[in-house]
Amino acid sequence: MPELPEVETSRRRIEKALKGKVIAEVIPDFDDHIVFDQASAEEVKAALEGAKVLGSARKGKYLWLKLDRKPWPVFHLGMTGDLEVSTKKGFVKAWGGPKHWEAARARNKETRILPYCRLRIVTKDGSEVAFTDPRRFGRIRLAEDPENEAPISKLGFDPLLKFPTALKLGEILEKRRAPIKAVLLDQGLFAGVGNWIADEVLFQSGISPHRLASSLKAVEVGALRTKLLSIIRKAVSVGADYDHYPASWLFHYRWGKAKEAVTHRKEKITHDTVGGRTTAWVPTRQK
DNA sequence: CTCAGTGTTCAGTG
DNA sequence: TCACTGAACACTGA
Helix, strand or coil: CCCHHHHHHHHHHHHHHHCCCEEEEEEECCCCCCCCCCCCHHHHHHHHCCCEEEEEEEECCEEEEEECCCCEEEEECCCCCEEEEECCCCEEEECCCHHHHHHHHHHCCCCEEEECEEEEEEECCCCEEEEECCCCCCEEEEECCHHHCCCHHHCCECCCCCCCCHHHHHHHHHCCCCEHHHHHCCCCCECCCCHHHHHHHHHHHCCCCCCEHHHCCHHHHHHHHHHHHHHHHHHHHCCCCHHHCCCCCHHHCCCCCCCCCECCCCCECEEEEECCEEEEECCCCCC
């Protein structure tokens, strides 16, 4: 479930594999018009092959490569997208379901199978990056100036880049009539926040997801801001490795809708739909 | 077989 | 015009 920490971790991973290198070959799935919804697979291939990777950048859940020529590729991981790296030669793409993987495996036992691979990038020195996405809500696009073009230009504050003071944030939330959970998910305000981070922030700051954003008191806005920043920084610092998130986080207990779901302190977890999304929260702790 | 679950966009409502 | 809601999108897995 790629939210800001997973996307930032992916960015660092592929930057390490590609920075300073020349892209030798790009292998897209030419039949995929969903992931390649604006630029065609052919156009992406043409834009990347032969270009040198200068670096990478990210805002919210979007990331992009900076090349020594335009346009640049922009990636969104959607709900199930991922960017994998191999430093040794030998990724093999396999489209479709498990049957395709078995067939590919049978053809070449030595090579790693990449389920649902949409794009492979191979550098001159043999490093490989692969974009995989089973459910195809992810997107691969091209842009001349990603940061200043829609949709990235429409994003709000990225908690890792620039974030408003508690005072300023309070002024913004005062004008919003939707439940705070829905406002936290608004990418035009909190770029990079997704469903689990929003729930975690509200859990840790003791605020009910149903509260209207405009009803939050200054002290609550301050707590929400502090928790939002600390949760994202912590998740990024451990490379979005869920096993290393603190045991006290709701994250470990929120999945599934088991009636008996409880926190690490045995508090009852309730599942409601807020802002159109399943919301896990703890009524005894969140007011 | 049905449906939840992921994030974004777009149509519809107020 | 603006703010907000809810469905649609593709697909797996429970």
